[in-house]
Amino acid sequence: MKLNEWLNNEIPTIAKSLEDVHKEYYSIERTIGFEGVERIYKILQNFRSALFPCLCDRFSSDETRINIMIGNKLRTSALDLRDIIEKVLFTNSSDSQLNADEIVINLINKFPEIRRMIQTDIQAAYDGDPATTSTEEILFSYPSIQAISIHRIAHELYKSGVPIIPRIMNEFAHQKTGIDIHPGATIGEYFFIDHGTGVVIGETCTIGKHVKIYQGVTLGAKSFPLDEQGNPIKGIKRHPDIEDHVVIYAGATILGGDTKIGRNSTIGGNIWLTQSVPPNSRVYQSQPSPKIKND
Amino acid sequence: MKLNEWLNNEIPTIAKSLEDVHKEYYSIERTIGFEGVERIYKILQNFRSALFPCLCDRFSSDETRINIMIGNKLRTSALDLRDIIEKVLFTNSSDSQLNADEIVINLINKFPEIRRMIQTDIQAAYDGDPATTSTEEILFSYPSIQAISIHRIAHELYKSGVPIIPRIMNEFAHQKTGIDIHPGATIGEYFFIDHGTGVVIGETCTIGKHVKIYQGVTLGAKSFPLDEQGNPIKGIKRHPDIEDHVVIYAGATILGGDTKIGRNSTIGGNIWLTQSVPPNSRVYQSQPSPKIKND
Amino acid sequence: MKLNEWLNNEIPTIAKSLEDVHKEYYSIERTIGFEGVERIYKILQNFRSALFPCLCDRFSSDETRINIMIGNKLRTSALDLRDIIEKVLFTNSSDSQLNADEIVINLINKFPEIRRMIQTDIQAAYDGDPATTSTEEILFSYPSIQAISIHRIAHELYKSGVPIIPRIMNEFAHQKTGIDIHPGATIGEYFFIDHGTGVVIGETCTIGKHVKIYQGVTLGAKSFPLDEQGNPIKGIKRHPDIEDHVVIYAGATILGGDTKIGRNSTIGGNIWLTQSVPPNSRVYQSQPSPKIKND
Numbered sequence: 001m002k003l004n005e006w007l008n009n010e011i012p013t014i015a016k017s018l019e020d021v022h023k024e025y026y027s028i029e030r031t032i033g034f035e036g037v038e039r040i041y042k043i044l045q046n047f048r049s050a051l052f053p054c055l056c057d058r059f060s061s062d063e064t065r066i067n068i069m070i071g072n073k074l075r076t077s078a079l080d081l082r083d084i085i086e087k088v089l090f091t092n093s094s095d096s097q098l099n100a101d102e103i104v105i106n107l108i109n110k111f112p113e114i115r116r117m118i119q120t121d122i123q124a125a126y127d128g129d130p131a132t133t134s135t136e137e138i139l140f141s142y143p144s145i146q147a148i149s150i151h152r153i154a155h156e157l158y159k160s161g162v163p164i165i166p167r168i169m170n171e172f173a174h175q176k177t178g179i180d181i182h183p184g185a186t187i188g189e190y191f192f193i194d195h196g197t198g199v200v201i202g203e204t205c206t207i208g209k210h211v212k213i214y215q216g217v218t219l220g221a222k223s224f225p226l227d228e229q230g231n232p233i234k235g236i237k238r239h240p241d242i243e244d245h246v247v248i249y250a251g252a253t254i255l256g257g258d259t260k261i262g263r264n265s266t267i268g269g270n271i272w273l274t275q276s277v278p279p280n281s282r283v284y285q286s287q288p289s290p291k292i293k294n295d
Numbered sequence: 296m297k298l299n300e301w302l303n304n305e306i307p308t309i310a311k312s313l314e315d316v317h318k319e320y321y322s323i324e325r326t327i328g329f330e331g332v333e334r335i336y337k338i339l340q341n342f343r344s345a346l347f348p349c350l351c352d353r354f355s356s357d358e359t360r361i362n363i364m365i366g367n368k369l370r371t372s373a374l375d376l377r378d379i380i381e382k383v384l385f386t387n388s389s390d391s392q393l394n395a396d397e398i399v400i401n402l403i404n405k406f407p408e409i410r411r412m413i414q415t416d417i418q419a420a421y422d423g424d425p426a427t428t429s430t431e432e433i434l435f436s437y438p439s440i441q442a443i444s445i446h447r448i449a450h451e452l453y454k455s456g457v458p459i460i461p462r463i464m465n466e467f468a469h470q471k472t473g474i475d476i477h478p479g480a481t482i483g484e485y486f487f488i489d490h491g492t493g494v495v496i497g498e499t500c501t502i503g504k505h506v507k508i509y510q511g512v513t514l515g516a517k518s519f520p521l522d523e524q525g526n527p528i529k530g531i532k533r534h535p536d537i538e539d540h541v542v543i544y545a546g547a548t549i550l551g552g553d554t555k556i557g558r559n560s561t562i563g564g565n566i567w568l569t570q571s572v573p574p575n576s577r578v579y580q581s582q583p584s585p586k587i588k589n590d
Numbered sequence: 591m592k593l594n595e596w597l598n599n600e601i602p603t604i605a606k607s608l609e610d611v612h613k614e615y616y617s618i619e620r621t622i623g624f625e626g627v628e629r630i631y632k633i634l635q636n637f638r639s640a641l642f643p644c645l646c647d648r649f650s651s652d653e654t655r656i657n658i659m660i661g662n663k664l665r666t667s668a669l670d671l672r673d674i675i676e677k678v679l680f681t682n683s684s685d686s687q688l689n690a691d692e693i694v695i696n697l698i699n700k701f702p703e704i705r706r707m708i709q710t711d712i713q714a715a716y717d718g719d720p721a722t723t724s725t726e727e728i729l730f731s732y733p734s735i736q737a738i739s740i741h742r743i744a745h746e747l748y749k750s751g752v753p754i755i756p757r758i759m760n761e762f763a764h765q766k767t768g769i770d771i772h773p774g775a776t777i778g779e780y781f782f783i784d785h786g787t788g789v790v791i792g793e794t795c796t797i798g799k800h801v802k803i804y805q806g807v808t809l810g811a812k813s814f815p816l817d818e819q820g821n822p823i824k825g826i827k828r829h830p831d832i833e834d835h836v837v838i839y840a841g842a843t844i845l846g847g848d849t850k851i852g853r854n855s856t857i858g859g860n861i862w863l864t865q866s867v868p869p870n871s872r873v874y875q876s877q878p879s880p881k882i883k884n885d
Contacts, residue, residue: 003672003691007665010699015640015661017702022643025709025725031644037730050310053317054326070310075302082298091726101298109305112312119320130519130527131477131498135320136386137459140332141466164727171731178473178492178768180785180805182721195475197768198493198511198787198806200840203721215475216493216511216546216788216806218840218859224720232720250495250513250548251565251806253840253859264883269513269548270567270841272860272875281880285567290576293559345605348612349621365605370597377593396593404600407607414615425814425822426772426793430615431681432754435627436761473768473787490770493788493806510770511788511806511841545790545808545843546860564808564843565862580862585871588854 032087032164039084040168046077047153051115052139074111078104085157088164103160107153114152117189121148124192128212143177144193151181158183178215187211188244195250202239204257209244214269216251222274243279327382327459334379335463341372342448346410347434369406373399380452383459398455402448409447412484416443419487423507438472439488446476453478473510480514482506483539490545497534499552504539509564511546517569538574622677622754629674630758636667637743641705642729664701668694675747678754693750697743704742707779711738714782718802733767734783741771748773768805777801778834785840792829794847799834804859806841812864833869 049056050073053066085100122145125138132138138145150173154166166183174180178197181187185201188209193199195215201207205219221238237257246261248254249269254261261267262279271283344351345368348361380395417440420433427433434440445468449461461478469475473492476482480496483504488494490510496502500514516533532552541556543549544564549556556562557574566578639646640663643656675690712735715728722728729735740763744756756773764770768787771777775791778799783789785805791797795809811828827847836851838844839859844851851857852869861873 003668003694006691006695007668007698011661011664012657014698014701015657015664018640018660018705019643019657021702021705021709022641025712026642026644026729031726032730034639034645050313051317052321053314054321055329067307067310067314070313071306074306074310078298078302101301104298105301108302108309111309112316115313115316119316122320127526130516130529130531130533131479133458133529136326137462139321140327140459141462143466143469163723164730167727167731171733174733174787175766176470178787180787184721195495197469197473197475197495200785200787200805214515215495215513216841218785218805220804220840221720223837231717234720234723236720238720247518249550250515251511251546251841251860255839255859265880268567269550270546270565270860271878272858273877275877277880278882280883282883283878283880285878287568287570288566288578288580290560290572290578292573293575293577345608346612347616348609349616350624362602362605362609365608366601369601369605373593373597396596399593400596403597403604406604407611410608410611414611417615422821425811425824425826425828426774428753428824431621432757434616435622435754436757438761438764471765490790490808492764492768492770492790509810510790510808542813544845545810546806546841563862564845565841565860582863582865583861583873583875585855585867585873587868588870588872 027091031091032084036084036087037168039080040165041172043077043081043084044150044153044169044172046073048149049073050077050111051118051149055139074108078108081107085162085165088162098161103157103162106160107156110156114149114156117152118145118149120189121145121191124190124210124212125194128192129194143179143196147173147177147179147181147193147196148187148191151183151185151187154183155185155187185239198251204237205239205242207242208246208263211242211244212247214248214250217248218253218255220253220255222256322386326386327379331379331382332463334375335460336467338372338376338379339445339448339464339467341368343444344368345372345406346413346444350434369403373403376402380457380460383457393456398452398457401455402451405451409444409451412447413440413444415484416440416486419485419505419507420489423487424489438474438491442468442472442474442476442488442491443482443486446478446480446482449478450480450482480534493546499532500534500537502537503541503558506537506539507542509543509545512543513548513550515548515550517551617681621681622674626674626677627758629670630755631762633667633671633674634740634743634759634762636663638739639663640667640701641708641739645729664698668698671697675752675755678752688751693747693752696750697746700746704739704746707742708735708739710779711735711781714780714800714802715784718782719784733769733786737763737767737769737771737783737786738777738781741773741775741777744773745775745777775829788841794827795829795832797832798836798853801832801834802837804838804840807838808843808845810843810845812846 050070082100082104089098122138125142154169158166170183179199181201182203184203185205187207190210193213198216200218202220219240224232227233240254240259242261243263245264248267251269252267252271254273256274260276265281268284345365377395377399417433420437449464453461465478474494476496477498479498480500482502485505488508493511495513497515514535519527522528535549535554537556538558540559543562546564547562547566549568551569555571560576563579640660672690672694679688712728715732744759748756760773769789771791772793774793775795777797780800783803788806790808792810809830814822817823830844830849832851833853835854838857841859842857842861844863846864850866855871858874
């Protein structure tokens with residue numbers, strides 16, 4: 001077999017070359033690795049079971065055991081999360097003040113409040129979609145709820161200064177739902193994204209209460225300033241502010257850190273907007289005039 | 296360890312709080328649960344094996360066994376589906392006339408017709424995409440076929456009045472393909488969605504024969520009327536009608552229950568359309584005029 | 591039980607009917623089948639482990655074993671890929687000159703160059719996104735890297751004339767990332783797709799160096815010519831050329847085989863473009879004027 005012989009002769013050199021490139025750019029012993037990513041996914045599943053016991057993978061309808069199950073899921077995930085935070089803090093952080101134990105305690109302490117917030121998001125879906133028939137249907141089949149649940153957890157870790165992990169969490173949600181929310185984004189209660197595929201919400205976005213967004217909406221950045229080395233300057237406000245009770249229809253693109261959408265406004269679909277609009281605005285494209293074929 | 300001690304002291308209270316919120320909004324013993332969702336996914340996989348034996352997970356090329364395999368997959372899934380329909384009917388339905396056995400018989404009876412319809416969809420993909428080289432390639436790598444196959448099954452269950460399950464089925468397709476079709480939508484034969492990510496087709500949409508839709512197209516609702524309590528009124532016609540032989544390019548947003556796209560029309564990309572167009576229309580945005588930078 | 595009885599009586603006929611339709615359109619013994627698709631996915635995972643050892647599913651931080659692991663992954667995948675290429679060549683190809691061994695040798699030989707190219711893509715993500723904090727974060731949480739890595743492999747197989755397999759590879763990436771790149775597309779170094787959901791890049795597209803594309807961008811085909819039988823003519827240039835240092839914002843739709851975007855140009859979001867623009871162009875929609883509600 002020609003291939004077998006070639007593999008025996010050439011693979012060592014090619015493997016060496018791939019190893020060398022990798023080591024040039026990535027530390028081998030300091031990475032969380034694929035295994036770390038899988039553990040973060042597992043933590044998210046356990047958190048989901050704790051927040052929504054009926055979504056637990058080993059759900060028991062024995063009422064007396066539900067409390068025990070929630071407690072166990074929280075305990076296991078908390079310890080797992082602590083370990084992986086310690087690993088990334090050791091590898092990435094310049095801030096030695098951060099303490100993994102405290103970060104995890106802070107997060108778990110917020111779970112009752114996070115759960116309450118998510119219930120407002122579920123309510124917003126129910127109020128905002130005539131197609132839905134029950135809040136159970138929303139929990140089992142609305143990608144928005146999965147995305148915002150993970151975001152509300154990741155956002156707490158982001159605020160605590162944890163690197164990488166919040167992004168991996170939200171990218172997990174992105175993969176599952178097509179909704180890409182940066183963990184830095186600040187999002188108020190009663191938030192609903194209908195359908196959701198293609199939605200992008202940037203790091204420095206702020207979103208008020210009772211905001212409804214449809215699929216394909218981008219809340220993104222315009223071009224950004226570079227430093228003297230030509231690198232993008234980090235930490236600048238780059239994404240829009242959306243005030244309370246705003247509705248944004250499918251495919252609208254709203255960009256810029258000083259772009260503000262005033263309260264009670266409606267932005268029509270496929271709008272390209274890079275400047276602010278005042279409260280109570282309605283921003284629509286004019287309707288195209290159809291041409292009739294003569295063939 | 297600080298975290299361990301904290302967990303021992305505080306988790307019982309937090310778990311109790313999460314349990315209480317959950318019970319306030321969700322019935323514990325009456326839900327289909329995560330396990331029910333997983334069973335619905337498994338039923339869909341078995342249906343796929345029955346419809347496309349070469350996509351069976353334990354495919355045998357022994358011709359004599361194919362018939363047996365199809366029969367077994369149908370039998371197992373039918374019984375499973377009956378059980379889970381009974382569960383959701385018991386929990387959700389106000390209509391005690393519905394009978395799970397009859398619903399399943401009705402569905403399985405339609406499988407030959409559903410299979411024939413899907414073959415027209417495969418043919419439409421072949422005719423509509425110069426990049427494809429074989430119908431086998433289409434079956435193995437076109438998300439449109441997965442989405443429309445699941446939809447044609449879920450739509451039958453929707454018509455029978457089954458709650459929640461059809462939506463969970465189509466949301467499974469949405470997760471896999473980025474194509475979000477509500478099970479209520481009525482879709483004619485020879486239907487092709489190219490690429491598909493971000494497509495949304497609403498509950499009361501009707502789509503004729505030989506319709507082609509590209510990625511990011513929304514067939515959605517305008518704002519909808521509320522009842523006296525401020526809740527959206529369910530069951531109203533909210534989404535467009537698309538007649539035969541219409542092509543809709545990427546990112547077009549077409550909204551409204553009285554919006555009709557006349558036969559043989561072409562809608563250009565990124566169009567925002569909330570009113571009807573007559574047959575044979577061509578609706579395009581005017582081309583933008585580029586500005587040249589002088590730096 | 592009514593259903594059980596019905597299944598016993600009717601399933602044989604329905605199964606026979608489904609079998610007959612399938613056999614009419616698909617060869618049973620000549621297909622790669624579901625199992626073949628799963629093997630292709632597994633090959634991609636092994637290739638990823640070889641290209642990025644820290645993403646290996648059984649990563650060892652023992653430095654002395656990394657080289658061995660890379661070699662093993664390459665060897666196993668190479669042999670697996672050879673087998674499956676032989677199967678599809680036997681089934682699909684009219685060109686009996688193609689040799690599976692040579693195709694695989696050619697691919698593996700290019701791995702060091704492919705790895706180098708992907709590092710430029712990682713660098714482009716780092717340079718192009720102020721939200722990122724490290725190249726490790728990019729590797730673990732940027733869908734663009736997964737999509738372009740798979741594309742750069744599939745593109746080599748496409749150039750070698752392998753049918754179906756490259757499309758199945760890129761459709762795997764599409765499923766995971768929402769980014770749909772046809773394996774025929776030619777893409778230069780330092781390529782970055784930010785967020786990515788809904789991006790479509792067609793078969794005959796060419797993309798230069800240092801190009802940045804945002805979510806929802808389509809580089810697609812206009813309507814295409816049919817042959818005398820009414821079938822689309824294959825192999826014609828149908829998709830745009832994007833020159834070096836071009837930026838295309840979210841949701842832009844650029845179509846046509848003779849459409850060229852000149853170097854250093856910026857295309858704004860939600861633009862619909864079916865004609866060429868010269869170098870250094872800036873193409874934006876005019877800003878809409880908001881109307882203020884008076885209620």
